[in-house]
Amino acid sequence: MAMECIATLPQSFNDNKTKLEDPSIFDPKVINQQLNRIPQQFVWPDHEKPSTNVQPLQVPLIDLAGFLSGDSFLVSEATRLVSEAAQQHGFFLVTNHGVDETLLSRAYLFMDSFFTSPACEKQKAQRTWGESSGYASSFVGRFSSKLPWKETLSFKFSPEEKCHSQTVKDFVTKKMGDGYEDFGKVYQKYAEAMNTLSLKIMELLGMSLGIERRHFREFFEDNQSILRLNYYPQCKQPELALGTGPHCDPTSLTILHQDQVGGLQVFVDNQWQSIPPNPKAFVVNIGDTFMALTNGRYKSCLHRAVVNSERERNTFAFFLCPKGDKVVKPPKELVGGGMSGERREYPDFTWSTFLEFTQKHYRADMNTLEEFSNWLKNRRSF
Ligand SMILES: C=C1C[C@]23C[C@H]1CC[C@H]2[C@]1(C)CCC[C@@](C)(C(=O)O)[C@H]1[C@@H]3C(=O)O
Ligand SMILES: O=C(O)CCC(=O)C(=O)O
Numbered sequence: 299m300a301m302e303c304i305a306t307l308p309q310s311f312n313d314n315k316t317k318l319e320d321p322s323i324f325d326p327k328v329i330n331q332q333l334n335r336i337p338q339q340f341v342w343p344d345h346e347k348p349s350t351n352v353q354p355l356q357v358p359l360i361d362l363a364g365f366l367s368g369d370s371f372l373v374s375e376a377t378r379l380v381s382e383a384a385q386q387h388g389f390f391l392v393t394n395h396g397v398d399e400t401l402l403s404r405a406y407l408f409m410d411s412f413f414t415s416p417a418c419e420k421q422k423a424q425r426t427w428g429e430s431s432g433y434a435s436s437f438v439g440r441f442s443s444k445l446p447w448k449e450t451l452s453f454k455f456s457p458e459e460k461c462h463s464q465t466v467k468d469f470v471t472k473k474m475g476d477g478y479e480d481f482g483k484v485y486q487k488y489a490e491a492m493n494t495l496s497l498k499i500m501e502l503l504g505m506s507l508g509i510e511r512r513h514f515r516e517f518f519e520d521n522q523s524i525l526r527l528n529y530y531p532q533c534k535q536p537e538l539a540l541g542t543g544p545h546c547d548p549t550s551l552t553i554l555h556q557d558q559v560g561g562l563q564v565f566v567d568n569q570w571q572s573i574p575p576n577p578k579a580f581v582v583n584i585g586d587t588f589m590a591l592t593n594g595r596y597k598s599c600l601h602r603a604v605v606n607s608e609r610e611r612n613t614f615a616f617f618l619c620p621k622g623d624k625v626v627k628p629p630k631e632l633v634g635g636g637m638s639g640e641r642r643e644y645p646d647f648t649w650s651t652f653l654e655f656t657q658k659h660y661r662a663d664m665n666t667l668e669e670f671s672n673w674l675k676n677r678r679s680f
């Protein structure tokens with residue numbers, strides 16, 4: 299990849315008075331090299347600052363190959379563990395997942411080469427307002443405070459047979475140009491592997507809920523998902539910052555792979571608890587949209603990412619999302635078996651409307667689905 303420019307902070311930045319209007323001038327790595335303390339925009343309020351002495355959360359490790367083998371004991375064990383975890387905090391690990399290790403290591407290599415490129419190289423894929431794909435550096439220009447200490451590169455993904463194009467590879471080629479062919483191929487393949495894995499997990503979730511195994515698999519066959527690369531640079535004052543702020547994922551299912559650094563935390567039993575790295579496993583969590591699809595039975599939980607002063611951290615998050623125009627509503631079996639009187643917890647909605655809400659109207663946090671439901675009701679009452 300051509301590397302002909304170096305990003306530096308404008309002199310005026312050092313007096314810390316420069317308004318960070320232009321998203322292209324902010325690069326946390328450059329800031330770390332040139333300033334002794336982090337800019338105020340990255341300092342989180344006291345009640346949201348990282349806590350010390352965070353203990354690990356016990357999440358079940360699901361053997362996916364065992365579940366898919368059809369062995370009755372392994373199937374019942376997998377569905378039991380998933381059901382318990384999903385009703386409590388929505389997080390579980392999957393191993394024996396079938397994702398190629400070489401693909402995973404190439405994905406990390408290309409990620410490192412991208413995020414260590416000069417800012418002007420990364421800005422070829424600059425994310426624009428309201429869009430969910432592209433490169434973003436700390437969301438400068440999108441938010442004015444509580445900025446996350448991270449850079450992200452996000453791709454839209456749809457299974458090829460539906461749109462006859464390789465959405466991830468095509469995006470990279472269009473935005474980054476020559477020299478990025480292999481880069482585009484790796485993330486196209488990674489997204490396809492995540493698509494395959496997520497549909498297997500949807501079968502597991504369907505069985506764990508006691509409904510048709512194929513119900514949610516078919517609902518998500520023609521998904522329009524998001525693959526996001528999270529790059530968390532070292533931070534000189536990690537006790538003041540957050541890599542990703544506290545939130546519930548608005549999406550349906552998140553399949554996350556994290557490197558060996560650690561930093562993912564989940565808010566369970568009224569305290570932050572860590573999910574330690576396990577290179578052989580993917581971290582899977584229920585999102586708001588799937589919580590609505592189960593009428594609230596499975597939980598979308600609050601989580602965040604903390605940073606550190608020693609090492610940068612890399613994670614891949616694949617956000618499974620239904621086709622934008624599909625109506626999100628729970629199957630009748632999950633609304634009290636269709637008996638009258640069982641309350642619907644959330645209104646019908648489409649993912650495209652919910653996504654637009656998070657991109658144009660509301661910064662996703664722990665109340666996104668509730669705020670979205672209210673916004674929908676107000677909008678529909680006019
Ligand atoms: C639909 C999405 C919005 C975010 C990316 C996906 C799922 C997670 C969301 C997010 C990570 C929640 C925390 C705030 C956010 C702004 C972020 O820190 O990146 C959210 C993403 C986004 O709006 O870009
Ligand atoms: O990177 C992590 O550890 C978590 C990121 C996350 O929660 C997200 O991108 O939604």
Ligand SMILES: [Fe+2]
Nearest residue numbers: 545546547601
């Ligand atoms: Fe998340």
